Amino acid sequence: xxxxxxxxxxxxxxxxxxxxxxxxxxxxxxxxxxxxxxxxxxxxxxxxxxxxxxxxxxxxxxxxxxxxxxxxxxxxxxxxxxxxxxxxxxxxxxxxxxxxxxxxxxxxxxxxxxxxxxxxxxxxxxxxxxxxxxxxxxx
Numbered sequence: 001x002x003x004x005x006x007x008x009x010x011x012x013x014x015x016x017x018x019x020x021x022x023x024x025x026x027x028x029x030x031x032x033x034x035x036x037x038x039x040x041x042x043x044x045x046x047x048x049x050x051x052x053x054x055x056x057x058x059x060x061x062x063x064x065x066x067x068x069x070x071x072x073x074x075x076x077x078x079x080x081x082x083x084x085x086x087x088x089x090x091x092x093x094x095x096x097x098x099x100x101x102x103x104x105x106x107x108x109x110x111x112x113x114x115x116x117x118x119x120x121x122x123x124x125x126x127x128x129x130x131x132x133x134x135x136x137x138x139x
Contacts, residue, residue, distance in 0.1 A: 010035055019043055019065075028054050038063035042089070048076050056081035063087040067128070071095030080108035082120040092131035098138040101129075 006012075013034035018027060023046040031039065031054060039058070041051075042065045051073050055061065061083045066074050067090060074093055076082075090096060107117045121127070129139075 008033060014038060016040070021045070023050055025050075032057045035060055037061065038087075040065040041069070042066065043068040046073050048073050052076035052079060052081070055079070055083065059083050061085065065089040067091040067093060069093050071097075071100050075100065075103070077120060078103055078106075078108060080110050080120075082108070084120065084123040086123055087126040088121070088124060089128040090132060091128045096129075096132045096134060098133070098135060101132075101134050101138045 013036050015038040016031055016034065016036040017040040018031075019040050019042040021027065021041075021044045023041065023044050028050055035058060037060055039061060046069065051066075055064075055076060056079070062085060064085055064087070066077075066088070069090075071093065072095065074090065074096065077088075105119055105121050107119050
């Protein structure tokens with residue numbers, strides 16, 4: 001029991017890297033229990049439903065790396081449940097076009113009572129879009 005409580009100490013889990021993995025339900029549950037501030041899921045296999053479920057349960061998440069994922073998964077960030085990120089890496093993500101990026105940068109349409117009508121990216125300090133089809137006009 002003591003070891004289990006030490007292992008779940010949040011100070012040990014500021015950064016979680018699950019790059020190049022096939023994300024399973026056990027991974028999602030483990031991430032949720034540890035509440036990281038930084039999460040890297042680059043080049044992994046994760047569905048829209050899984051990412052949507054996960055980000056809704058990580059209110060303290062500040063840095064998210066979704067590079068090499070598809071828009072079909074990434075669009076989960078358009079939800080009002082998405083935490084206010086400071087850093088987002090979407091490098092080499094597939095399927096992201098101007099319209100998709102505008103949807104991501106706009107305030108969510110499914111606001112909950114008491115939520116402010118602001119973009120989920122309003123606190124973003126770092127955004128990486130290397131290798132995407134986003135043009136200057138969208139930015």
